[in-house]
Amino acid sequence: MHESGHVPAPSTNGRRKPRKMLGAVAAAVGVTAVAVGATSAAGLGPFARGASPDSGPDPAAVGQARAFLDDWAAGRLPSAAGRTTRPETAQEVLSNFTAGLDIGKPALTAATPAxxxxGTVVVxxxxxxxxxxxxxxTYKSKLSLSKQDGGGWKVDRTLSLVHPHLSETEKFHLERAKTEVPKAADRHGESLSGDEYPSLSPVLAQLGSGGSGPRGTIQLxxxxxxxxxxxxxxxxxKSDVPTEGTVRTxxxxxxxxxAEEALTSQADGKNASLVALRIDNxxxxxxxxxxxxxxxxxVSGTYAPGSTWKVITSSALLLKNAVAPDDIVDCPKYLTVGKEFHNVETSEHRNATFRKDFTESCNTAFISLRGKLGNRELGDVARTYFGVGQEWHVGISTYDGxxxxxxxxxxxxxxxxxxxxxxxxxxxxxxxxxxAVSGTFHEPTIRGGTEKTTTTTPLPAKVVSxxxxxxxxxxTDGTARRLSDLPGDLGAKTGTxxxxxxxxxxxxxxxxxxxxxxxxxxxxxxTGGGSAGPIVHSLLAAVPTDAS
Structure with a gap:
């Protein structure tokens, strides 16, 4: 890993500070690429191609395992089953597991193979x-792959590949507890119901039973x-205090x-979701x-945040003066770091400033700066300043990153x-x-009286600015131009x-x-600008320029 020292802070003597050149290509690690099956199940994208050879397990076996996880996660169960030693029963097992436990779209992340x-390969x-x-x-399991007579690799079809405790004698059962859906009101006392606001049906259900929300267990x-x-x-x-009266949210x-109307009119039938919250609290x-x-x-989904995460990456870099907005950080089409990464539509911006890299969401420029951060630094900044990964008490069940x-x-x-x-x-x-825009993390909440246990540090005013x-x-000048006609002092970041x-x-x-x-x-x-952009535009065009 490349660990670098601090870049000198901008001059304050009134003279214009010369722009530094931080070359993306110089930071690249060139490795011969070998394409092997589906690679994205390891979560290395976007826009990454090829895998570097090493002395570890056969890349073809690893590629088959990742392709199996890819297909399973995407719901392509016949294709996933076809990658196993017993396709005729594997599809049935995968289907029964998902349907029987009311599982939505899984997120499956491969770890280091061995x-x-x-000669079998374990992933x-x-x-x-x-x-x-x-x-x-959330749980951990593993795939075992064996080489077939024809030379190819197949995932061994055992029940334990789905979950380590699933077997010929044990299965899983989902038991749901009954929960009363309370009456609810918004911050101004207006009544809220799932009939009038369909997206609130699962939210209101979680506000029942003293705020504990729906309860259930998965039993073996x-x-x-x-x-x-x-x-x-x-x-x-389970709450000892049942909800009485109207829950004020x-x-x-x-x-x-x-928000509901924006998704209905602009999501084009795709799965989509949106959250709006007050910055000050x-x-x-x-x-x-x-x-x-x-x-x-x-609130409970698990997604790769894509380039919206560059808000945190930028924070980490700016916090240690590793880069400044006017520094030159080249944005080439491609950059190889074990895999070949590129930008949306393989765009490039030669001699771009870091500000330009941010506004145009240049992947290669950001990747070229990875040596400026320690391996744990991105996670430390996310947790310390933004509360990501700490336990949040929102008032409903959430996934906290x-x-x-x-x-x-x-x-x-x-x-x-x-x-x-x-x-x-x-x-x-x-x-x-x-x-990012206020400098202070406020633990999100949907109802009063929730316990707050997070501990964070404010961002410096200079970084916020x-x-x-x-x-x-x-x-005004970047990938979120779709919002530029809206009134108010508005900023954004797109992501793919x-x-x-x-x-x-x-x-x-x-x-x-x-x-x-x-x-x-x-x-x-x-793309973010093309798909999420119209939804956010519709929302902001329909509401006041600030929250009351």
């Missing part, structure tokens, strides 16, 4: 299974007797209505999903642009935006996040205006 006895993976209306079930049971052998996962917390009926004004029923992906330390230089490169194994959702990215200025320039080699990219956009921060993701939206 060669086992007998561990982490599974994040979204259980409808309850939360995310004996296939023959149905006897419960153990509880694998528990969702929700932080939601705003005007913002919620506009973290109170959630709107949470919306399309489709509105089922899994609340806006993950920023693992990269396992190698290629994954570190991917992490710089919000890929690798970084996981977030619109709630997290709306909060990140609010923190630089982030606001770059986000503003992204609207790769899902797999066979699926269109997810589109992201985060924005701030007045005292409100917004984040939106559109699954298979291709």
């Amino acid at each position: 060669t086992a006895n007998g 561990p993976f982490t599974a994040r299974m979204p259980i409808t209306d309850l939360g995310t079930w 049971v004996d296939r023959a007797t149905g006897e419960v052998e153990r509880t694998e996962a528990t969702f929700g917390a 932080t939601l705003d009926a005007i913002w919620q209505s506009a 973290g109170e959630i004004l709107a949470v919306a999903n399309s489709p509105s029923s089922g899994f609340n992906r806006a 993950s920023v693992p330390e990269p396992k190698d230089e290629t994954e570190k490169a991917a992490s710089m642009i919000g890929q690798g194994r970084i996981q977030a959702n619109p709630l997290i990215m709306a909060s990140v935006t609010a923190t 630089q982030l606001r200025e770059m986000m503003r320039a992204t609207v 996040a790769e899902v797999s080699d066979d699926e269109p990219n997810n589109g992201w956009l985060v924005a701030y205006r007045g005292n409100v921060a917004v984040a939106c993701v559109v699954e298979q939206g291709v």
Whole structure:
């Protein structure tokens, strides 16, 4: 790894500071590329091609394992089953597991592969299974691959490949507890209901039972007797104080209505979600999903945040004076760091400033600066200043983010642009935006009286000013120009996040205006500006320029 010292701070003697040249190409690590199967299940995209050879397990086996995880995660169960030694039963196992436990779209992340006895290849993976209306079930399992007579590799079809405790004698059962849906009101006392605001149905359900939300367990049971052998996962917390009367929320009926309408009119039938919250205190004004029923992906989803994460990457770089907005950081079409990375539509901006790299969302420029940060630094900044990865108490079940330390230089490169194994959702990215432009993290909340246990450090005023200025320039001169006709002092950051080699990219956009921060993701939206941009534009055009 390349660890560099601090770049000198900008001069304060009144003279214009010469712009430094931070060359992207000089920082590249050239490795011969070998394309092997599907690579995105390891989470290294976007726009990464080829894998570097090494002395580890056969790349063809690793590629087959990742392709299996890719297909499983995307719901291509016949294709996933076809990569196993017993396709006819593997498809049935995968289908029954998903449907029987009300699992939505899984997130499957491969870990470091190894060669086992007998020449088999073992690929561990982490599974994040979204259980409808309850939360995310996270566990670890592994794939075992064996070489076939024809020379190819297949995933050994065993029940344990789905989950280590699944077997011929044990299976899983989802038990849901009954929860009363309370009456609810917005911050001004306006009544809220799932009939009028469909996206709030899962939210209101989680406000029942004293705020503990829907409860349930995944149990391992004996296939023959149905006897419960153990509880694998528990969702929700039983409350000793039942909800009485009307629950007063932080939601705003005007913002919620506009958010629902924006998704209905602009999402083009794609899965999408949106969160809007107050910058000064973290109170959630709107949470919306399309489709509105089922899994609340806006607050519990697990997505690679793509280039919206460059808000945090920029913060990390600016905090240590590793770069300044006017420094030259070249933006070539391609950059190889174990894999070949490139920009959206293979764009390039030669001799660009770091500000330009931010506003045009240049992947290669950001990746070229990875040596300025230690391996843990991105995660430390996310946690220390933005609260990402700490335990949040929002008032409903949420996923609060993950920023693992990269396992190698290629994954570190991917992490710089919000890929690798970084996981977030619109709630997290709306909060990140609010923190970036105010300097202070406020734990998001949807109802009063929730316990706050996070501890964070304020961002320096200089860094906040630089982030606001770059986000503003992204609207006036960059990839978020779609928002430029809206009134108010508005800044934004777009993002594109790769899902797999066979699926269109997810589109992201985060924005701030007045005292409100917004984040939106559109699954298979291709680009942030093109897919999430119209949704955020529709929302902000329909609401006041600030929150009351």
